[in-house]
Amino acid sequence: MIFINKATYRKMINPIYRSTPYPFLKWAGGKTRLLPILQNEYMPIFTNNKIETYIEPFVGGGAVFFDIIKKFHVKNIYLSDINPEIAIAYMVIKVEVEKLISQLSEMSDYYLSLDKDERKVYYYDRRSEYNTFDKSKITRPYNSTWVKRAALTIFLNKTCFNGLYRLNKKKYQFNVPIGDYKEPRILEEKNLIAISKCLQSTNVSIESGDFSHILPYVNSKTFIYYDPPYRPISKTSNFTSYFSTFKDEDQHHLAKVFRKAHKMGAFQLLSVSDPTIFTEDPFFDNLYSDFNIKRVMAPRSISAKGESRKKIRELVVTSFA
Incomplete structure (x- = not known):
C-alpha cells in the first residue's frame, strides 16, 4: 500500500507552491493529490520511450x-471529456483567453465586493444564466457564447459548494448551491495565460464525447491516461452525477477499449x-x-460532505510492468 502524507498534499494543492x-x-x-504516485508510473515511460x-x-x-x-x-x-x-472551457482558454480573463475579472471584482446576502443573489443569477445554455452537447462551430459559458463554468466552480459539478438528470441544469468562501480565487490570470500558451504551442486537439473515439490515434508510441467518473464507493460519493451516469456497462466498455489499445502497443x-x-466488491x-x-491511499480532494474529506483508497492500473 502506498500513502501520500498531508504536508505533501497541502503543498500540492496550494497555488503558492505550484508552477x-x-x-x-x-x-x-x-x-493532484495522486500525482506523486502516478508520476512513479508515467515518468519512466516518458523518459525511456519515444512517446509521440x-x-x-x-x-x-x-x-x-x-x-x-x-x-x-x-x-x-x-x-x-x-x-x-x-x-x-479548454478551447476558450486556448483561443480567446484575454476575453475570458476580462469577463472573469468583472465577475470576480463584483462578487468579492458584495456582502454575504448579495453574493447569494449574484451567484444564483449567474447559475440561472448558465442554465440557459444547452449543456448536453457542444454546438458547432465555435461561437461567441462559448466565452461566457467558460467564464460561468469557472466562476460557478470557484464559488459553489465544495467545487462540485452536478446536473439534474432530466434537463442538464446545474444545481449546486453556493459555497461559503470569504475570498474565493475566482480569477487566476497568470495560470490561464500559461495554459493558453501551452495549448497553443503544442498540437493539442480538444473534443467532447465518448472515450472509444481515441482508438484511431493509438499506436506503440502512445501513452493514455484514463480517469473515468468514479464508481460510487459509498452512499455519499456518487460523483458520477457530475455530468452523466457512468454505469457498470460503461466500465466494461472502457475495459474493452483498454484491451484493444494494449494490443495496439x-x-x-x-x-x-x-x-x-467499504465492501468486498472485486469489480475492478x-x-x-x-x-x-496497485492500491494507493491519498486524501480526497472533494467530498459531497465537506467534513468527510478523509483518505480514500484508489486503484492504479497499468498495462506495462
Whole structure:
C-alpha cells in the first residue's frame, strides 16, 4: 500500500507552491493529490520511450496532463471529456483567453465586493444564466457564447459548494448551491495565460464525447491516461452525477477499449476508486485481472460532505510492468 502524507498534499494543492500551468478548476476526483504516485508510473515511460502521442479521454481538471506537458515534449495531444462545458472551457482558454480573463475579472471584482446576502443573489443569477445554455452537447462551430459559458463554468466552480459539478438528470441544469468562501480565487490570470500558451504551442486537439473515439490515434508510441467518473464507493460519493451516469456497462466498455489499445502497443495508466475499501466488491480486480493493479491511499480532494474529506483508497492500473 502506498500513502501520500498531508504536508505533501497541502503543498500540492496550494497555488503558492505550484508552477504554472496547473488545473484551473476544482474537480471531483481530481488527481493532484495522486500525482506523486502516478508520476512513479508515467515518468519512466516518458523518459525511456519515444512517446509521440498523449491521450486523456477524461481530462477534467487536467492535473496529469499539466504535469506531463511541463516535463516532456509530446508531438500530439488529444484531450477529451464527456462534459461539453469542460471541453468548451479548454478551447476558450486556448483561443480567446484575454476575453475570458476580462469577463472573469468583472465577475470576480463584483462578487468579492458584495456582502454575504448579495453574493447569494449574484451567484444564483449567474447559475440561472448558465442554465440557459444547452449543456448536453457542444454546438458547432465555435461561437461567441462559448466565452461566457467558460467564464460561468469557472466562476460557478470557484464559488459553489465544495467545487462540485452536478446536473439534474432530466434537463442538464446545474444545481449546486453556493459555497461559503470569504475570498474565493475566482480569477487566476497568470495560470490561464500559461495554459493558453501551452495549448497553443503544442498540437493539442480538444473534443467532447465518448472515450472509444481515441482508438484511431493509438499506436506503440502512445501513452493514455484514463480517469473515468468514479464508481460510487459509498452512499455519499456518487460523483458520477457530475455530468452523466457512468454505469457498470460503461466500465466494461472502457475495459474493452483498454484491451484493444494494449494490443495496439499503447502504454496505459488508469486510476479508479477502490470499492473494496467499504465492501468486498472485486469489480475492478476482475475487470482488469490481466493487468497490473496497485492500491494507493491519498486524501480526497472533494467530498459531497465537506467534513468527510478523509483518505480514500484508489486503484492504479497499468498495462506495462
